[in-house]
Amino acid sequence: MTLPITDELLARHKLTRTEYAEIEQILGRAPNLVELGIFSVMWSEHCSYKSSKIHLKKFPTEAPWVVCGPGENAGVVDIGDGLVAVFKMESHNHPSFIEPYQGAATGVGGILRDVFTMGARPIALLDALRFGSPAAPRMRHLVSGVVAGIGGYGNCVGVPTVGGECTFHPAYDGNILVNVMCVGVARADRVFYARAAGIGNPVVYIGAKTGRDGIHGATMASAEFSATDTALRPTVQVGDPFTEKLLIEACLELMETGCIVAIQDMGAAGLTSSSFEMAARGGTGIELDLDAVPLREAGMTAYEIMLSESQERMLLVAEAGREAEAFRICRKWGLDAAVVGRVTDTGRMVIRHRGAIVADLPVAPVSGASPVYDRQTVPLPRPLPLVGESIRAPLDPPRALLRLLGSPDLSSKRWIFEQYDWLVGADTILPPGLGAAVVRVHGTRKALALTTDCTPRYCAADPRAGGRQAVAEAWRNLVAVGARPLAITDCLNFGNPERPAIMAQLVGCIEGMAEACRALDFPVVSGNVSLYNETDGRAILPTPQVGGLGLIEDVARLVRPDAARAGDRLVLVGESTGWLGASLYLREILGREDGAPPPVDLALERRNGELVARLLARGLVRACHDLSDGGLAVAVAELCLAAGIGARLDSAPASTAETGWLFGEDQGRYLLAVPEASVEAVLAEAAASGVLARAIGELGGDALTLGRHPPISLDAMREAREGWLPAWMGETSDAKG
């Protein structure tokens, strides 16, 4: 039976004529429909990284504490005492735009599986969300659906959602971003990899039954939208967090028995990618018997079974003879389990269905020889730095500060995080809303500091500077709570890479990130790429989302951002030029998005951060905030609100214009609350390290005074910050002090 290869058939499988020719070359014959479907998903952008692969190699991925870098289900870093942290971030952008609740929920489910498939118990989730303009149609529906979906899934599986971010920009009107990061902890000697081994070992399927949902989800995630694409809703999968919870417990229990050789979740491209990836990594073959696969509905074809993206399924290779043990544990947790194949030494994937061989493919080329493109880029125009004098302030600083605090990006995300169970597990030491989240490693004195960061407007203005800044800000956030930054995961969200300007953004951001990772000893250990985030030719802002992880050896050394006290002095670490280009002030107060973003001097970044780390470790600092969106004024306001104390901030130094001093976004800066008695020691240590630090005010009272301007009460700041999101969602704010 030969398959007529029409343009329409290839288009449906998102394969080009050239790619198809390569398939025929590999096989020495024409593929049948099942085989074409397998190539289509394995060679999709989502699974093969064909547009980004050559650039992802630029990331530094090694350090003495890195146990496993990119290429496995998640990255693994050593956190001492025989423990490792396992983490990764992944996007679920396209499905969440089509069906926000299920799209976001299954995004959480997928990233959880990536982590527990490695033998780690998930201990934290973070979500980085980018929405369109608050005025755009459907945006409230998307926000409430995504938030409910993340909560609905994470709350039920019992993994706390401890942090993240949520911002708004019209560039995301047609393509929202839902990036979820999951962190788990495992014993260093119990990390599981997805490498099939042991000829004759059984391949075991456990978890939910296979249905017709999500067929071709991976290829959907590899194409741009047009405005009429809500018809894609049937390709969005439906999540079942209860089954996921059972899977977590069953898999961790199975791993304890030692009967598992390899394990891989069935995520994008389901049974196809899990079986091919395990065989490819192990250098083996697999024989699959699709008649043994637990099915949700009768009459499913081999094509449908292989491409289904039904959720909550795992594929594992067990030790021959120990199947009964595996089945007993699955039965205890009420999960389906079936032997669906065997490991072979042929290097081929042979798939049988209803008595016939329906596919017979060489594993290595399908999995590893996917096309790799060095796509064309164009040089992007670089915006000029703004000259300070050209900026006229239309509002006095107190009013501008209140406006910024109440802007969609800076406003409190309490409405969101109170819908997440951020405390389940009883180890969340720094809750959402303060800065980096801190989660204790259960039963130890250790804790992990976690953050997600990216400033898309910087990346749009200058991809390389923006990429650098995203990494530097994550590093800074971890330093600010007293953690030692260890490594990052990333989610690279961009438009259509076939357009040279988009490709230039992708390459620029990757190169900037790589520079910062190298300079800060902060390697990339896992990640995900999401391209084609555009609708009708309009792309999102380049958004290389960074998820950072740091280690706090002893929770007693944690420096809480809300611990400042009345009488503490404010000390600013780092250099302030009053940089307003591409700042939030410019956008929110002046309605402008021009200018070069603040440069990131990586040597200075490192020197300043290392100084702050030393000051924190010596116990000289009560609270620390890094400076980012909205600059010094916003950092002081956040420090005050966290502690519930007012402050007085000195007037701008003579050399700096007031607007830039208060709202400029120069990088590499920290604001410290220092007990009076330690100020001298702090300034001396800074001077000895060649870092600019100065006392700029003190804490006290119940209002914030900026120089000679009238005081702003804590209540007014709180109201501004807490009010926007509930009001936009059509609810009254119920801010709790």
Add this chain to the structure above:
Amino acid sequence: MRAAVITFPGSNCDRDLLVAMQTCFGRPVARVWHGDSELPPVDLVGLPGGFSFGDYLRCGAIAARSPIMAAVRRHAERGGYVLGICNGFQILTEAGLLPGALVRNAGLKFVCRPVRLAVVNRNSPFTAAYGPEPITIPVAHHDGNYVIDPEGLARLEGEGRIAFRYLDNPNGSTADIAGVLDARGRVLGLMPHPERAVDPLLGSEDGKPLFASLLAAIGGGGAHR
């Protein structure tokens, strides 16, 4: 004091409750699987929070019919102590061990935040160690809106069976009820999570007196009635 915590499929606060009990009681606490039909010899049974059976029917409805619940019922009838937190509270109402029901929050959203509570009855074996001042304990639930008919409410109020009331009602509960006792005062169900408030690092230790009260009522030994 001998205590056990039951794990249902979908329980996710079982470990947290077990750890809190062990810390506060200073002795090991048993884990019991929902499919078992007998409890080990214990004074106190803890029903933890979570989403038993996914809460896909009414919250707690399926768990209330798990094999172990017949044993929990016998334990309660004998005058044994039972503590149901969050999903555990929902299971106790579904099992008929406590009156009333827990329905969707009035705001329709899941809500996780520390809430202030008044300890209404300070004479129960669960609350005797509390002082008169309000306490702060986190809630985390989607279905914590306590409903009961007027006669039932009058009985609860008349018999001093309202253990805790919300000072800022987060879910629309009737009469701000956060936790109720059974007629003998030996079964407590509450939506807030005292097991998440026993460690100063987590922001509150106001859950500790609840466990201390139980320890005082039951005694530190291993005696079983």
